Amino acid sequence: MLFKQYLFMTLAYSFFTGCAAYSHDSNMMQTIQAEYHASVQISAARKMFGKVIVNEQYNPTLYAAVQEIAHQMGIKTPRVSLFKGTVFTEMMSNFAGIDFRMNAYARGLITDEITIGLTLLSHLTYKELRAVIAHELGHIKHNHSIKGLASYLGGYLAILGGEHLLRNYSVSSNMDTKKYLLINTIYTTMSTYALLIYTYKKSRDDEKTADREAFMITKNKDDLIQSLKKVKTLAHANHERSWLYRTFSTHPSIEEREEALSQLQINLTA
Ligand SMILES: [Zn+2]
Numbered sequence: 001m002l003f004k005q006y007l008f009m010t011l012a013y014s015f016f017t018g019c020a021a022y023s024h025d026s027n028m029m030q031t032i033q034a035e036y037h038a039s040v041q042i043s044a045a046r047k048m049f050g051k052v053i054v055n056e057q058y059n060p061t062l063y064a065a066v067q068e069i070a071h072q073m074g075i076k077t078p079r080v081s082l083f084k085g086t087v088f089t090e091m092m093s094n095f096a097g098i099d100f101r102m103n104a105y106a107r108g109l110i111t112d113e114i115t116i117g118l119t120l121l122s123h124l125t126y127k128e129l130r131a132v133i134a135h136e137l138g139h140i141k142h143n144h145s146i147k148g149l150a151s152y153l154g155g156y157l158a159i160l161g162g163e164h165l166l167r168n169y170s171v172s173s174n175m176d177t178k179k180y181l182l183i184n185t186i187y188t189t190m191s192t193y194a195l196l197i198y199t200y201k202k203s204r205d206d207e208k209t210a211d212r213e214a215f216m217i218t219k220n221k222d223d224l225i226q227s228l229k230k231v232k233t234l235a236h237a238n239h240e241r242s243w244l245y246r247t248f249s250t251h252p253s254i255e256e257r258e259e260a261l262s263q264l265q266i267n268l269t270a
Contacts, residue, residue, distance in 0.1 A: 028061065028126040035059045036082060036121075050086035051115060053079065066114070069134050069217055075141050078112035082121065103231055104132050106139035106210075108146060123230050131214050131223035138213025144206045151202060155195040163188060203250040208260055219268070221261035228254050 039058035046053040056063050063080060070077040085093070089100050101117035114136040116129075124132065139145070166187060170180040214224050232254060252260075 025126040029124070029129070031061045032059070032126075032129075033122070035061055036118075040084075050089055051081040051083050053081050055080075065130060066133055066137070069130065070137055072217055073134070073137055073141055073213065075137065076112070078106075078108070078114055078137070078140050081113060081115045083115050083117045085118070104136055106136040106145070108140050108143060109149065112140045114140065120227075120231065124227055125223075127218070127220075127223045128227040128230075131218045131220075132227050134214035134217040135210045135224060138210035139206065141213060142206070142209055144210070148199070148203065148206065152195070152199050155198065159188065159191045159195060162191065197247060200247065200250055204252045207251050208257065211257055211261060212264065215261055215264050221258065221265055225254065225258050225261070228257065 036052070036059060039054075040047070040052055042058060046055075054062050054066075059080075062082075063077075066080050067077045083101055085101050093099055093101075099117075099119050101119040102123070104114065104116045104120055106112075106114045114133065116132065116136075120132070121129070163184065166184060167180075169175070170183075175183075211224060215221060218224065
């Protein structure tokens with residue numbers, strides 16, 4: 001009898017705590033959505049290039065989530081915005097068959113900013129949203145925008161420098177013009193591809209770094225992986241398996257990212 005009672009209590013308890021966790025999660029998302037809809041009605045709310053700037057006053061719930069994670073990460077809270085798109089985005093979306101609002105991104109050249117697409121926001125649970133925010137803040141923490149641009153420009157200047165040396169050499173050694181043009185074409189083509197491949201590889205490494213930062217906040221790989229899967233089903237089709245796509249891809253495949261995060265989870269529990 002006592003055992004049955006105990007069993008019933010345990011089941012009831014886990015059922016209700018499960019429900020409570022779920023309803024907290026969906027309540028948070030409903031509040032964030034409601035605050036967004038209220039904020040776009042307010043003319044004082046800042047809207048630009050299809051984005052609505054999220055602030056403490058009009059979007060306290062979403063802003064607080066970003067603030068809390070930025071604090072945990074030890075960085076300043078960047079500007080936060082929601083991307084609702086413009087007529088142009090709508091046209092491009094219809095043309096390409098991709099919903100550009102089904103994504104989130106970070107940029108940090110002049111001002112640090114994270115942007116979350118509205119479609120993505122409406123598909124995420126609160127836990128997944130936190131993982132997405134943490135991932136984007138990870139990019140800001142590691143200055144990926146500036147470093148990416150600097151390495152690309154640096155590589156480009158190095159290619160130009162090499163071309164200059166080659167030209168000088170061809171003049172000083174009286175190289176035949178045809179031979180010079182051939183060598184020059186091979187050099188510029190090869191080095192441009194090498195730079196592109198390097199840039200894409202760097203970008204994929206940056207994604208994994210941002211994933212690691214997100215994992216340090218959520219301590220759980222599934223929230224991020226779930227959100228990535230949601231992005232992929234709506235934004236990317238089945239390109240990921242081809243060698244060409246992977247080589248010229250700015251993001252590692254979800255399987256690769258899940259594998260790297262699994263390693264972290266093992267290290268954390270070991
Ligand atoms: Zn990223």
